[in-house]
Amino acid sequence: MQKRTLSFWDMFNLSFGFFGVQTAYALQNNSNSRIFASLGADPHDLSLFWILPPLMGLIVQPIIGSMSDKTWNRFGRRIPYLLFGAVIAVIVMFLFPFAGHLGLQSVAAALALGAVCLMFLDTSLNIAMQPFKMMVGDMVTEKQKTKAYSIQSLLCNAGNLVGYLFPFFLAFLGISNVAGDGEVAWNVILSFWICAGILIACVIYTVLKVKEMPPKEYAEFHGFDPAQQEKKKENMFKLLPKAPKTFWTVGLVQFFCWSAFLYMWNYSTGAVANLVWGVDTTVEGYTKTAEFGDAGDWVGILFAAQAVGAILWALVLPKFKKIQVGYVISLLIGAVGFGSIMFLHNKWALIASYTLIGVPWAAMLAYPFTLLTNALEGNPHLGTYMGLFNGTICLPQIVAAALGGVVLGLVGDAQPHMLMVSAILLIIGACCVPLIKTKSTK
Numbered sequence: 001m002q003k004r005t006l007s008f009w010d011m012f013n014l015s016f017g018f019f020g021v022q023t024a025y026a027l028q029n030n031s032n033s034r035i036f037a038s039l040g041a042d043p044h045d046l047s048l049f050w051i052l053p054p055l056m057g058l059i060v061q062p063i064i065g066s067m068s069d070k071t072w073n074r075f076g077r078r079i080p081y082l083l084f085g086a087v088i089a090v091i092v093m094f095l096f097p098f099a100g101h102l103g104l105q106s107v108a109a110a111l112a113l114g115a116v117c118l119m120f121l122d123t124s125l126n127i128a129m130q131p132f133k134m135m136v137g138d139m140v141t142e143k144q145k146t147k148a149y150s151i152q153s154l155l156c157n158a159g160n161l162v163g164y165l166f167p168f169f170l171a172f173l174g175i176s177n178v179a180g181d182g183e184v185a186w187n188v189i190l191s192f193w194i195c196a197g198i199l200i201a202c203v204i205y206t207v208l209k210v211k212e213m214p215p216k217e218y219a220e221f222h223g224f225d226p227a228q229q230e231k232k233k234e235n236m237f238k239l240l241p242k243a244p245k246t247f248w249t250v251g252l253v254q255f256f257c258w259s260a261f262l263y264m265w266n267y268s269t270g271a272v273a274n275l276v277w278g279v280d281t282t283v284e285g286y287t288k289t290a291e292f293g294d295a296g297d298w299v300g301i302l303f304a305a306q307a308v309g310a311i312l313w314a315l316v317l318p319k320f321k322k323i324q325v326g327y328v329i330s331l332l333i334g335a336v337g338f339g340s341i342m343f344l345h346n347k348w349a350l351i352a353s354y355t356l357i358g359v360p361w362a363a364m365l366a367y368p369f370t371l372l373t374n375a376l377e378g379n380p381h382l383g384t385y386m387g388l389f390n391g392t393i394c395l396p397q398i399v400a401a402a403l404g405g406v407v408l409g410l411v412g413d414a415q416p417h418m419l420m421v422s423a424i425l426l427i428i429g430a431c432c433v434p435l436i437k438t439k440s441t442k
Contacts, residue, residue: 006140006148013209014139015152017082018132019159020202024089025125026163027195028053029265030303031188032118034296035097037269038179038288039114040107047266047404052115053122054262054397057390060126065387066236068131069380076212078131078138078383085127086203092121093196097189128203130390134383137373139213139221146318146370153314153365157358160307162198166191168297168304177293185293224380236384243385246375249436250368251392256429257331257364258393259400260338260422264357266404269299270415276347282413298347302354309358310365317366324433327367331430334360338423342416360426368392371436 006014036049068078075083096117132152140148170187171177179185213221273279273295279286286292313330320326337356344350372389376382404418411417 004141006144008151011136011140011144011148011151012155013206014135014148015132015155015206016209017086017203017206018129018152019155020199021082021086021089021125021128021132022156022159023163023195023202024093024121024199025129026160026303026307027166027191028118028121028125028163030164030300031097031167031191033266033269034188035184036111036114037292038184039110041111045405047262047401047408049115049118050262050266050401050404051398052119054394054401056119056123057126058394058398060123061130061390061394062236062384062387064127064130065134065383065385065390068134069383072215076210077218078134079207079210079212082128082131082203083207085124085129086200088124089121089128090196090200092117092124093192093199096121097184097192126390128199130387132206133369134386135210135212136369137376137382137386138218142374142377145373146323146366149366149370150314150317150362153317153362154311156365157307157310157314157362160310161304163191163195164300164303164307166195166300168300171293171297177297178290179288179293181288185296187297219380222377222380222382236388239381239384240388243388244372244375245437246371247385247389249432250371251389252435253327253331253429253432254364254368254392255396255399256425256432257360258396260334260425260429261361261364262397262400263404263407263418263422263425264338266401267408267415267418268302269296271341271419272299272302272347272350274414275342275345275416276350281415302350305351305354306358306361309355310362311358313359313362314366317362323367323371323438324436327363327433327436328430330360330363330367331426331433335423335426335430338419338426341419371438374438 032049032053041049064081068081071077071080073080096114136145136148136152167177167185167187170190175187175190177185177187212218269292270279270281273286273292274281276298277291277295279289279291279295317326317330320329334357337353337359340353340356341350344353368389369386372386373382376385379385407421408415408418411421
C-alpha cells in the first residue's frame with residue numbers, strides 16, 4: 001500500500017500529550033532529591049530513592065507494550081493506556097509533595113510515604129509516556145521517523161522547560177521556597193498541583209486529535225499478514241533473544257547516557273548549593289537553610305536552560321545525514337557541559353553548562369527510537385520490543401542509583417564531582433556509538 005505521509009501538525013498532535021507528561025516528569029526529576037532531603041534523607045542515601053522510578057519503568061513498560069500490541073477497541077490501540085496512566089498520575093501528584101504535611105510521627109514514616117507516592121507516580125507516568133513513543137512507530141513512515149521523534153523531543157523539552165521553571169516562578173511570586181521541619185516547601189507543592197492540571201489537559205488534546213489505525217490498515221502499513229501473526233503468538237521472553245542487533249548496540253550507548261543523567265538529576269541541587277551558595281552538604285540540617293532553597297529553585301532554571309538547549313538541538317538533529325555522527329557529536333558536547341560545572345561558582349555561568357547538557361538529551365530522546373523502530377519495520381511486535389527497550393533506560397539508572405553513595409564516597413563526598421563522573425560516562429557512550437549499525441540483523 002501507499003504509505004500516508006503525515007503533515008507537521010499530524011506529527012505535532014501525535015506527540016502533544018507528551019508535553020504534559022514530560023512537564024510532570026521534569027518536575028519530579030527536579031524535585032525528587034529536594035523533597036526527600038527536606039523529609040530528612042541522608043545525602044548518601046538520596047540516590048537510593050532514585051531506584052524506584054526506573055525500577056517501575058523496567059517492570060511496567062514491557063507489560064504495557066505487550067498488552068497494547070494486542071489491544072484493539074474503539075478508543076484505539078495505545079490511547080487507552082496513556083489516558084489511564086495520566087489519570088492515576090494526576091491523583092498521585094496531589095499527594096506526593098504533601099507527604100511531610102500529614103502529621104506522620106517519624107522521619108522514616110514520611111520517607112516511606114514519599115517513596116510509595118514516587119513509586120506510583122513513576123508507574124503512572126511510564127504507563128502514559130510509552131504509548132506516545134509507540135504511536136510514532138505505529139503511524140509514521142521510516143522516512144519521516146527522525147523528524148517525528150525530533151518533534152516529540154522538542155515537545156518533550158518544552159514540557160521540561162515548564163516543569164523545571166514552576167518552583168522558581170512561584171517563589172518569584174512570593175510563595176515560600178523554604179521547607180519547614182520534615183516538610184516540603186509550598187512552592188514545590190503548588191507546582192505539582194498545577195502541573196497535574198497541565199498533564200491531563202495535554203493528554204486529552206491528543207486523545208481527541210489522534211485516530212489510530214484499525215488492525216487491517218495497520219498490518220498493510222507495516223507489511224505483515226495478521227492471519228499468520230495470529231497463529232504465531234510469542235511472549236516477551238521469547239521475543240527478547242530475537243531482538244535485532246540494533247536493540248543491543250543502542251542499548252549499550254544508552255547505559256552510559258542514562259547513568260550520566262541520573263547523577264545530574266540526583267546531585268545537581270547539592271552541587272549548585274555547594275558551588276554557588278557555599279552550602280556544606282556534608283553537615284546535618286543543610287536542607288533547611290534559605291541558601292539550599294535558593295539553590296533548589298535555581299536548579300530549576302538550570303534544568304530549564306538544559307531544556308532550551310535540547311529544543312534548539314532537536315531542530316538540528318534531522319539535518320545530520322548519518323545518525324551516528326549526530327549521536328557522537330551530541331554526546332561529546334554534553335560531556336563538555338558536565339565537565340565544566342565543577343569549575344564554575346557563578347550561578348549565571350552555569351546556565352551555559354546546562355544548555356550544553358541539553359544537546360545529548362535531545363539526541364537521547366530522538367535517535368535511539370528512530371534507530372530501533374527502523375530496525376523493527378514490519379515487525380508486528382513493535383510495542384513489546386519498545387517496552388523491552390525501556391530496560392536500556394531503566395537498568396542504567398538502577399545501577400547508577402544503587403552505586404551512587406559508593407561513587408560519592410570515592411569522589412570525596414563532593415556532589416559537584418558527581419557531575420564530572422557524568423561527563424566521563426558520556427564520553428564512554430560516544431565511543432560506543434560506532435558499534436551501532438543502521439541495518440537490522442534479526
